[in-house]
C-alpha cells in the first residue's frame with residue numbers, strides 16, 4: 232500500500248499587545264500578550280518513510296535548518312518518545328512549505344512544530360485531543376500552543392497559557408517583511424539593556440485592547456496596539472523606524488513591530504485599504520516585500536487526508 236501524506240496548514244501570529252515583565256531567574260520574561268493568527272501560512276506534509284528526512288521550500292527556506300535543530304523535527308522526536316517509538320528512527324519524512332517569514336517575529340518555527348504534532352497525530356493514529364497536543368506543544372516552545380489553537384487569544388506565563396478572546400469581525404493587515412531576520416534572544420537582551428540604561432516605558436494594561444477587539448472597530452484597536460519589544464527591535468535595526476512611518480503615511484491606521492521583529496504589521500480600515508497601503512508601501516523601498524493578510528484565522532488544521540478509513 233502506498234503511504235498517504237497528511238498536510239497541515241498553520242498560521243503566522245502577530246502580537247497585538249506584548250507586555251514584557253522583568254527577566255526571571257531562569258532567564259525567561261513573564262509576558263502578558265494578545266496573539267492574533269493571520270492568513271499567512273506554512274504547510275507541513277508528513278509521510279511515512281523508511282528514511283527520516285526534512286525538506287524546506289518557499290519563503291526564506293535557505294536559512295531554515297534541515298537537521299535536528301528544526302523545531303518541526305523536535306516535535307517528531309517528542310511525539311515519537313511519548314508514543315513509544317524510536318525518536319532516531321521515527322519512520323516519517325517531512326516537507327515544509329514556508330509562507331511565514333523566517334526569524335520574522337511571526338512564530339514560523341513554532342507554527343511548523345504545531346503542524347507536525349497535528350499531522351503525526353493523524354499519521355500514527357494516536358487520537359490525542361487538542362488539550363493533550365497543547366501540553367506537548369508547550370514543552371516545545373512558548374508560541375507553539377497558540378499556533379495550534381489560532382484565532383485570537385490572551386497568553387500569560389511565557390505566552391503558553393492561553394485563553395481565547397472574543398474578536399468581532401475580521402481585521403485587515405499589511406505585513407512588511409525585512410531583508411534579514413532578527414534573533415529573538417538578541418531582542419530580549421537589548422530590552423534588558425535598554426531598561427537598565429534608561430528605564431524604558433512599558434505598554435499599559437491589556438483590558439482596553441480586549442474591549443476594542445470585542446467591538447470589532449479597527450480604529451479603536453489601532454490606538455491600543457503596543458509592543459514592549461518594539462524599541463529594542465528598532466534599536467537593533469534602526470531602518471524599522473522608516474518602515475513604520477512609511478506604512479502610516481501610506482494610509483494604515485497604525486503600525487507595529489510583530490513580536491521580536493523585524494516584520495512590521497499595519498492595521499488597515501478594511502480589505503480595500505489594505506490593498507492600497509500594500510501597493511504604496513511596496514513602492515516606498517523600505518522593506519523586502521509586502522503581503523496582505525487577515526485575522527483572526529483558525530489554528531493548525533489538516534487540509535489533506537485522503538485515506539479511506
Ligand code: ATP
Pocket residue numbers: 294295296300301302303327332333334335336337338339340341343344374412413415490491492
Ligand atoms: P518567534 O516569533 O517565535 O520568536 P520567529 O518567527 O522570530 O520566532 P522563526 O521563524 O521561528 O522566528 O525562526 C527562528 C530561528 O529558528 C531561525 O533562525 C531558524 O533558523 C530556526 N528554525 C528552526 N526550525 C525552523 C522552522 N521550522 N522554520 C523556521 N525557522 C526555524
